[in-house]
Amino acid sequence: MKKLLTGFISLFSLVFLLSGCSDDPTPVEGEQYQLLPANLSTYRLAPVTEVFSLTCGHCRKMESIIPQLEELTNEHFGKLHVTFNEGAKIGAMIYYTAVMQLDGIPDTAMMDELFAAVQMGEGATLTDRQAAIEKAFTDRNLTTPYHLTQEQQQSVMGMMKIADKASREGQINAVPTFVVKGKYQVLTSGHKDVEGIAKTISYLLTQP
Template sequence: MKLTRFLLPLFAAVALTACSDDAPSASEKYTTLEVPVTVENLPAVTEVFSLSCGHCRSMESAIPTIEAAAGVNIGKAHVTFNESATFAALIYYAAVTQTDGKPSEELVQALFKYVQEGQTDDAEKNKAQLGKVFEDFGLTSPYDLNETQQAELFSALEEADQITTESGIVSVPTFLVNGKYIVNTSAHDSAEDLAATLKMLKNKDSQAN
């Protein structure tokens, strides 16, 4: 499938609805999946987010503090639980696959800004603006990827979709720990409080053994 054919309809109207997809309220700091996520080589701690989520954008500035306090490098996975999130995921992984899996903080912030502030009712204008964002960072627009790059993009997207489906996550930002613990970020009072939960969960299984 050609990437342009898949993306064009999504540019017509992209609502910022990816922060939540009918998320249930909960007071507990984390829940445990009955069946762990089966994605291979999943980081011990993964931030599950969306470029179209304002809360996720705010969370970015706290990630270094959380990593330092928890003593862990946090990976990222983009949700695909609705059309808005899937569109944003395509953009994110188009950048990820061209930066050896490590897009710069500046690039990620530019993508947040484009998705949340750069959308218009003109699909062609959106396409040009997105291309300019990628061009500014020496990357190829998602519309102009070659077949090899498209294959890498869709492989990454399929993995993200698997994480979304198997985890059952319906609200972001959140964190997936050891592939089985879903952290409720709203139940934490600070970055340090969240880091303490992540650290505890990361070591939970090893302590049990």
């Protein structure tokens, strides 16, 4: 009996150590994700929605990772542009001007151009930025944010109001982040790599 008990304890210890060192732990609430204070499902967000701003340097870096995350999670991500400060509001106007005309999210090339235009270096003038922003639109035969009709302006403002209301209700004050199923917010700072973020997203997609 003593030998059997000793063997059981040794086996239990081994299992405990292996589980403790696992590369695939279950995401923990408060560390890898958190429950949003309000359910944003009423805003018809995509199952996985990136919350971002064209003015955010980290968001620009995240943009290059989105295709990999989509592949790892087998999901096509939506986007929500925040409006929590003046710079973000300008970025949102630019972004939703494109969304309105494309009836969807701009492709990777256009997003790269918009990020680059908005985040030009300190030496760039307002004229330089405007020219770069306009080029991203005119090269695709789209109306620029500076030449919208009254009707188009109202449409863009409507999109911005929805984005603002959703981000406020969700109390999302930092970007980039991801909202899953309108209920959960991924805490990107709680992950070491892209694979970790993807695992958390995939886990949350299975939650009620």
